[in-house]
Amino acid sequence: xxxxxxxxxxxxxxxxxxxxxxxxxxxxxxxxxxxxxxxxxxxxxxxxxxxxxxxxxxxxxxxxxxxxxxxxxxxxxxxxxxxxxxxxxxxxxxxxxxxxxxxxxxxxxxxxxxxxxxxxxxxxxxxxxxxxxxxxxxxxxxxxxxxxxxxxxxxxxxxxxxxxxxxxxxxxxxxxxxxxxxxxxxxxxxxxxxxxxxxxxxxx
Numbered sequence: 488x489x490x491x492x493x494x495x496x497x498x499x500x501x502x503x504x505x506x507x508x509x510x511x512x513x514x515x516x517x518x519x520x521x522x523x524x525x526x527x528x529x530x531x532x533x534x535x536x537x538x539x540x541x542x543x544x545x546x547x548x549x550x551x552x553x554x555x556x557x558x559x560x561x562x563x564x565x566x567x568x569x570x571x572x573x574x575x576x577x578x579x580x581x582x583x584x585x586x587x588x589x590x591x592x593x594x595x596x597x598x599x600x601x602x603x604x605x606x607x608x609x610x611x612x613x614x615x616x617x618x619x620x621x622x623x624x625x626x627x628x629x630x631x632x633x634x635x636x637x638x639x640x641x642x643x644x645x646x647x648x649x650x651x652x653x654x655x656x657x658x659x660x661x662x663x664x665x666x667x668x669x670x671x672x673x674x675x676x677x678x679x680x681x682x683x684x685x686x687x688x689x690x691x
Contacts, residue, residue: 521551527604528568532575539576539583546577558619558628560662565598566625631660641669
């Protein structure tokens, strides 16, 4: 039986991040691991944190790697990355790391054959879960569960229906053979339970 780590990232959770000043002394391990990140990831992280710092000069970072999850998207041994802008700063900053309705970008970076990184997915989300097998240096990616705007095509909105600016839906995203597969989910609890049953997995 696979043991999955279910990383729960909810809108109301406030986790901290790095800026030009640290809330406490950053460990050598953190610095080394951060320095090992691909330049594209570090650039994304730094630009987002600088934007937050412009809005709140007192912003502090407690953990350099917060908001960055290393996964293996296709089981090919490559290190791929999921970057959650919400967690890159010590809160939600509209115009900094998030939009004006508290939605924040989630970006998935896939390693290319040349060794660089490309954006495999960028989506504005309000909450999300990441499920992956936590064995090895990079956990084998299983799926994302995302709360997104109800009018997005992944939500399969009814033609002609009008939505309010705060209408959302839940979707499940898997990645196979270089493509994302989407499934609409009406009840998050049922989706999590259902996927766990199909794969005979323990989610946590």
